[in-house]
Amino acid sequence: MTARLGLLEELRRRHVWRVAIAYAVTSWLVVQVATQVFPFFEIPNWAVRLVILVIVLGFPVVVVLAWVYEITPEGIRRTRPASAPDARPAHVGHRVARTLNVLIIALLTLAVAVLGWRVWVLQHPVGHATIAGTNARLASLPPALDVPGQSFAVGDSISQRVASASDPRKSVAVLPFDNAGDDRNQQYFSDGLSQDLITALSQFDSLKVISRDSAFRFRGSQDSPRIIAAKLGVAHLLEGSVRKQNDALRVSVTLVNAADGSVVWSQRYDKPYGDLFALQDAITQSVADALQARLVNTASAAAQSERPPSGNLAAWQAYQQGQFYTARNTQADVRQAIDAYAEAARLDPRYAAAHARMSYGWAGLASQYLIGSARDEAWARAREASNTALQLAPGLAQARRARGHLLLNADFDWLGAEAEYRRAVELAPHDAGMLFSLGNLDAVLGRVESAVVLTREAIARDPLRARWYNWLGIYLAALGQLDEAQRMIEAAIELQPNADSFHEQLAVIAILRGDAVAALAAAEQENDPSWRRVALALATQIGTDRNLADTALATLIAHDAENAPYQISEAYAVRGDADNTFLWLDRAWEARDPGVSNLLVDPLLLRFRTDARFALFCAKAGLPTATAAVAMRP
Incomplete structure (x- = not known):
C-alpha cells in the first residue's frame, strides 16, 4: 500500500x-x-x-x-x-x-x-421553419408543408408513398458538383453526375431529396451550409467536384451536416471513366448508409434509372447534354436539347428516358413557340417519341408523365392525362415534378384541395420553384383563402421578379376582394406586355371609370383575340356580361386555348356556374361541373 x-x-x-x-x-x-x-x-x-x-x-x-x-x-x-x-x-x-x-x-x-x-x-435542426429568417430576399417564403411528415390521401396506393420523410434528419440536397477539369465545356458532365445522384437517392422511401431546379440555384454560392440547407429545407448537403481527363476520372464527395457544418462522410475516388456507373452506385449507397435510408423496392428503383440500358457512356453523355440545355429553357436551347436526346437514342435505341425527354422537348416547342403546321408537326413528333418511350419502358415514370403531358395539352383528354399522371406518381412517388403534374390535373378536374396538398408536397422537394408558388396561390385563391394565396404569389415574385403573369394573378386576388385600386396597381406592375393587357382589362372592370374599362378590354381584343380568348372571356365575366363570357369561352375551346383547363379553379368564370350554358360547356369540354372552388361575388 x-x-x-x-x-x-x-x-x-x-x-x-x-x-x-x-x-x-x-x-x-x-x-x-x-x-x-x-x-x-x-x-x-x-x-x-x-x-x-x-x-x-x-x-x-x-x-x-x-x-x-x-x-x-x-x-x-x-x-x-x-x-x-x-x-x-x-x-x-x-x-x-x-x-x-x-x-x-x-x-x-x-x-x-x-x-x-x-x-x-x-438541437436546433435546419428545417422548413427556419426559412423565413435566412435571407432577406427569400424571407417571405412559407414552409413548404402545413404538417411536415404527414401523408395526405390522394388515392390509397399513392398516399402511403407520397408522404415526406418522417425523420427530418433524413433529408439531403445534392448541390451541383464543381467541374474541376480544364475543359469548361464539360459542365454538363459534372451536372449529369449530380442529377443521377438526385435520381438514385430519390428512390429511397425514407429519404427526402431536393430536386435539381432548387438545388442547382446554389451553384457557386458563398452561403454557409446552414443557410443553404435552411432555404432548401434539408438537414444535409452533398457537394463535390469532378475532374475528367481522357479516360481518368476523379470525383471528390462530401456529405455535410448542415446544422453544424460537420462532415458526415467524405471520399475521393480515382477511377477509369468506364467505371462511372459503378462509381455513382457506390456514392449513392454510401450516402444512404450514412443517413440510414433504406431501399424498399430495388426493382422499382432500377426501373426509374435514367441511364442507357446498354451502359453506353456516349449515350449517357448525350443525354446529360440534353438535360443541360433543357434547364436553360429558351427556344434555341430546347432545340439543342432535342438534338442531344436524339443522339442519345441513336447511340442506344432502347434508351426510353431519352425518348421521353425528346417528347417533352417537342411538346414544349409546340405549346410555347410554334403555330400552324409547325406546331402540328411538333405535336406529332412529341407523340411519336412518347409512344416509343412507353413501348420500351412502360414502367418508366418519365414516359408516363410525357404521355400525360401530351394528353393534357395536345388532346385535352383530362381523364386520360389523370391516369398517366397517377401512374407516374405511383412509380416515382418522391419526384417533385410528378407530384406537381398530378396536382395540376386534380385542379383541372375541380379537386382543388387535393391540388393544394400535392403542390405543397412538390414544393417541399423543390422549394425554390417560383412557378409552383404561383400555381399554389391560384389554387388557394380558388378556395377563397385570399391572404394565403397572396403570400404564395408574393413568394413567387421574390424568387423570380421578372416572370410573366405573377402580377396579373395579384390583380385577380385584388379583384376577388373588390379592391379596384390594388387591382390596378398590381396590373400596372406586370412585366410581360401580353399579360399586362390581360391584367389591365381585368382590373379596370371593377373600377368606376367605364371609359378606361372599355378601352382596356378593346385593347386586349385588338391585340390578343387569337392568343387569349380565354382571358377575354374572364374580362367579360368580371364585367358581368354573361353572353360575351360564354361567346369567348366557346372560342377558347375551338382554338384549344390551354386556359380552358383552368375553368374549375377560376372564380371569375365560376360566377356563372349556375347558368345553364356553364354545364353545357363543361360537357362539351369533357369537364365535370363539380368543383371545390368558390365563385367571384357579383
Missing part, C-alpha cells in the same frame, strides 16, 4: 497526470479540426485515421517522457529522485504545476465551448 501511494505521489510530483490530461484534451481538439478541415482540401479519409492512430500511439510516449524528464530553471533534464541533492526545488515544481493547470483549464474551456456549440446546433 505504501509503495502504491509512493508511486501515485511520484506521478503527481512529476506532473504525469497533468501532462496526460492536457494531451488527451489537445488530441480531441486536433481530431475535431482534422475531421472538419481535411475534406475541404480533398485530403482523403485515411489521413484522418492516420492522425488518430498517431495520437493514440503518441500517448504512452508522452507519458513516459513526462516521467523521465522534468522542467527546471536550467531547462529540460532527466528527472532526479526526490531525495537527490540536486532534485528540483519544490517551489519550481509548484510553478510548473500552476502553468500546467492554467493550460489544462484553457484547453478544457475550449473543448467545452466546441462541444456545447455542436450540441446546441444539433
Whole structure:
C-alpha cells in the first residue's frame, strides 16, 4: 500500500497526470479540426485515421517522457529522485504545476465551448421553419408543408408513398458538383453526375431529396451550409467536384451536416471513366448508409434509372447534354436539347428516358413557340417519341408523365392525362415534378384541395420553384383563402421578379376582394406586355371609370383575340356580361386555348356556374361541373 501511494505521489510530483490530461484534451481538439478541415482540401479519409492512430500511439510516449524528464530553471533534464541533492526545488515544481493547470483549464474551456456549440446546433435542426429568417430576399417564403411528415390521401396506393420523410434528419440536397477539369465545356458532365445522384437517392422511401431546379440555384454560392440547407429545407448537403481527363476520372464527395457544418462522410475516388456507373452506385449507397435510408423496392428503383440500358457512356453523355440545355429553357436551347436526346437514342435505341425527354422537348416547342403546321408537326413528333418511350419502358415514370403531358395539352383528354399522371406518381412517388403534374390535373378536374396538398408536397422537394408558388396561390385563391394565396404569389415574385403573369394573378386576388385600386396597381406592375393587357382589362372592370374599362378590354381584343380568348372571356365575366363570357369561352375551346383547363379553379368564370350554358360547356369540354372552388361575388 505504501509503495502504491509512493508511486501515485511520484506521478503527481512529476506532473504525469497533468501532462496526460492536457494531451488527451489537445488530441480531441486536433481530431475535431482534422475531421472538419481535411475534406475541404480533398485530403482523403485515411489521413484522418492516420492522425488518430498517431495520437493514440503518441500517448504512452508522452507519458513516459513526462516521467523521465522534468522542467527546471536550467531547462529540460532527466528527472532526479526526490531525495537527490540536486532534485528540483519544490517551489519550481509548484510553478510548473500552476502553468500546467492554467493550460489544462484553457484547453478544457475550449473543448467545452466546441462541444456545447455542436450540441446546441444539433438541437436546433435546419428545417422548413427556419426559412423565413435566412435571407432577406427569400424571407417571405412559407414552409413548404402545413404538417411536415404527414401523408395526405390522394388515392390509397399513392398516399402511403407520397408522404415526406418522417425523420427530418433524413433529408439531403445534392448541390451541383464543381467541374474541376480544364475543359469548361464539360459542365454538363459534372451536372449529369449530380442529377443521377438526385435520381438514385430519390428512390429511397425514407429519404427526402431536393430536386435539381432548387438545388442547382446554389451553384457557386458563398452561403454557409446552414443557410443553404435552411432555404432548401434539408438537414444535409452533398457537394463535390469532378475532374475528367481522357479516360481518368476523379470525383471528390462530401456529405455535410448542415446544422453544424460537420462532415458526415467524405471520399475521393480515382477511377477509369468506364467505371462511372459503378462509381455513382457506390456514392449513392454510401450516402444512404450514412443517413440510414433504406431501399424498399430495388426493382422499382432500377426501373426509374435514367441511364442507357446498354451502359453506353456516349449515350449517357448525350443525354446529360440534353438535360443541360433543357434547364436553360429558351427556344434555341430546347432545340439543342432535342438534338442531344436524339443522339442519345441513336447511340442506344432502347434508351426510353431519352425518348421521353425528346417528347417533352417537342411538346414544349409546340405549346410555347410554334403555330400552324409547325406546331402540328411538333405535336406529332412529341407523340411519336412518347409512344416509343412507353413501348420500351412502360414502367418508366418519365414516359408516363410525357404521355400525360401530351394528353393534357395536345388532346385535352383530362381523364386520360389523370391516369398517366397517377401512374407516374405511383412509380416515382418522391419526384417533385410528378407530384406537381398530378396536382395540376386534380385542379383541372375541380379537386382543388387535393391540388393544394400535392403542390405543397412538390414544393417541399423543390422549394425554390417560383412557378409552383404561383400555381399554389391560384389554387388557394380558388378556395377563397385570399391572404394565403397572396403570400404564395408574393413568394413567387421574390424568387423570380421578372416572370410573366405573377402580377396579373395579384390583380385577380385584388379583384376577388373588390379592391379596384390594388387591382390596378398590381396590373400596372406586370412585366410581360401580353399579360399586362390581360391584367389591365381585368382590373379596370371593377373600377368606376367605364371609359378606361372599355378601352382596356378593346385593347386586349385588338391585340390578343387569337392568343387569349380565354382571358377575354374572364374580362367579360368580371364585367358581368354573361353572353360575351360564354361567346369567348366557346372560342377558347375551338382554338384549344390551354386556359380552358383552368375553368374549375377560376372564380371569375365560376360566377356563372349556375347558368345553364356553364354545364353545357363543361360537357362539351369533357369537364365535370363539380368543383371545390368558390365563385367571384357579383
